[in-house]
Amino acid sequence: MPITQSSPRPSSGSESSLSEMGARIIHYIQAGYSGLYLLSAEEQRVEAELKTVIDHLNRGRQPVESHQLCYWSAVDGLVNTATNQVHSASDPLEVLQVISEQPERTLFLLKDYHLFLQDPNPIIVRKLKDLLLEGKTRQKTLLIIGCRLVLPPELERELTIVEFALPGKEALRGVLDGILASAGIQDLAAEQQEQAVSAACGLTTIEAENAFALSYVQTRTIQPAVVAREKAQAVKKSGVLEIIETRESLESIGGLDVLKDWLLKRRNAFTQRAVDYGLPPAKGLLIIGIAGTGKSLSAKVSARVFGVPLLKLDAGRLYGGLVGQSEANLRAVLQTAEAIAPCCLWLDELEKGLAGSKSSGSTDGGTSARVLGSLLSWMQEKTAQVFVVATANDVTQLPPELLRAGRWDQMFFVDLPNQGEREAIWTIQIRKHRRNPADFDTVQLARASDGLTGSEIEAVFVESLYDAFDHEAEPTDLDIAGALTTFVPLSKLMAEPIAALRNWAKGRARFATSQPKESRLRKLAA
Numbered sequence: 001m002p003i004t005q006s007s008p009r010p011s012s013g014s015e016s017s018l019s020e021m022g023a024r025i026i027h028y029i030q031a032g033y034s035g036l037y038l039l040s041a042e043e044q045r046v047e048a049e050l051k052t053v054i055d056h057l058n059r060g061r062q063p064v065e066s067h068q069l070c071y072w073s074a075v076d077g078l079v080n081t082a083t084n085q086v087h088s089a090s091d092p093l094e095v096l097q098v099i100s101e102q103p104e105r106t107l108f109l110l111k112d113y114h115l116f117l118q119d120p121n122p123i124i125v126r127k128l129k130d131l132l133l134e135g136k137t138r139q140k141t142l143l144i145i146g147c148r149l150v151l152p153p154e155l156e157r158e159l160t161i162v163e164f165a166l167p168g169k170e171a172l173r174g175v176l177d178g179i180l181a182s183a184g185i186q187d188l189a190a191e192q193q194e195q196a197v198s199a200a201c202g203l204t205t206i207e208a209e210n211a212f213a214l215s216y217v218q219t220r221t222i223q224p225a226v227v228a229r230e231k232a233q234a235v236k237k238s239g240v241l242e243i244i245e246t247r248e249s250l251e252s253i254g255g256l257d258v259l260k261d262w263l264l265k266r267r268n269a270f271t272q273r274a275v276d277y278g279l280p281p282a283k284g285l286l287i288i289g290i291a292g293t294g295k296s297l298s299a300k301v302s303a304r305v306f307g308v309p310l311l312k313l314d315a316g317r318l319y320g321g322l323v324g325q326s327e328a329n330l331r332a333v334l335q336t337a338e339a340i341a342p343c344c345l346w347l348d349e350l351e352k353g354l355a356g357s358k359s360s361g362s363t364d365g366g367t368s369a370r371v372l373g374s375l376l377s378w379m380q381e382k383t384a385q386v387f388v389v390a391t392a393n394d395v396t397q398l399p400p401e402l403l404r405a406g407r408w409d410q411m412f413f414v415d416l417p418n419q420g421e422r423e424a425i426w427t428i429q430i431r432k433h434r435r436n437p438a439d440f441d442t443v444q445l446a447r448a449s450d451g452l453t454g455s456e457i458e459a460v461f462v463e464s465l466y467d468a469f470d471h472e473a474e475p476t477d478l479d480i481a482g483a484l485t486t487f488v489p490l491s492k493l494m495a496e497p498i499a500a501l502r503n504w505a506k507g508r509a510r511f512a513t514s515q516p517k518e519s520r521l522r523k524l525a526a
Helices: 020-030 043-057 092-100 122-138 169-183 190-200 205-219 224-236 257-265 272-277 295-306 325-340 367-381 419-432 442-448 454-470 477-486 495-505
Strands: 035-039 068-073 077-080 106-111 140-146 160-163 241-244 284-289 310-313 343-347 386-392 410-414
Touching (some): 035 122, 077 092, 169 190, 190 205, 205 224, 224 241, 257 295, 257 410, 284 495, 419 442, 419 454, 454 477
Parallel strands (some): 035 160, 106 140, 284 386, 284 410, 343 386
Antiparallel strands (some): 241 310
């Protein structure tokens, strides 16, 4: 049976009901706002919302007093949705003149008009300002819709920004109901429907509709796994955010018992039981320490412990060349994370992404500082269940406001692994590469690898595998010992910075590994 996809329904799932966003637009119109900038990539959803707004504005009114909705594009011209009358005004300046000649109580939706404001014609700016002033007296409202915010300084105070959030579960249920009705599916369990809706959170209505339809075409039902896979592809399109599949578990980490215990105590933090108990929402976790000691692995495992999706933010791609693009990218990332919530948001190597935030703004025009400010403000005010996991190697590059008490639930320091941790890491790495740990003396290997990080231990074992493969034999303790003799660890190459990082962590961060009573940090390799 073919799937019939239709235009998205209003976010409430009903043609006559009004969503929170629709009510907000009505309040702006009734208050006399003449210019709104609708920030959304979903034109069809916005159009459906505006039609509902018009219906509510016209309730109980005489036809002569009713509101009308017109939309404009450079291809179609200006179209009246009630009368289908078309004004062939394809020029962005010409349409402003046509709008000034239209009757009162009319809403004008201008599609793609933000593209003409990127490097605007001064005449367009002047005409827009005059038209907005006229709109206040003649009950006309201009609505510019764009997927990103593009406003010249001359118009920043003239237009009010209305940001359309990604559709919530109620709207996505309406989309799913439409697909189920079109496909004639009547026996899909309520639990599976709820899982499919949860899997679609973070998608636009069109993307969710496509994902549901694809799932039916491939499996003849609605499979949440198919929807989640399509969501991962959709989220990745921006290049800034991606969904990471977490196959690792706590058993994949050698040591870090304090960090593991801390995570296990919070494994039910996103459940309704935690809310009913009165637990405050979990904020996040900052993991600092020496490179290669398992910080990124711990971030992945955090999402697995919580049983929620893991989103990874590529801070390098967050910054754009256009003015305001970096801030817009961050807003899109945070909006997506809140739509997918509950989830974990992973900020890897945080100090690199905020490298310019401590400058005066001379290097990047203050972009890094503004991005940091937006991120900190969101972390402080967020109500969505988004657990932020950040990792950093060089804590001295992080701005102090990011480290202050209360910004994170906990800040952990990950040191070089001790004897017991190295034994566990050797066992994990040997098993990971399809060998039996019982064939190796992991105790002696742990002693011989003092000063090595977890990733360095893996590199040594891989080197021994190559040596053994070259001799057409299985690796032995002697092969590993040979690889160890030629390996130069980071603790030797970077002895001074590591010592400085350890000194900084004393009294400032919680150690991820239990410390003996007579706590004495392990010596750096000579």
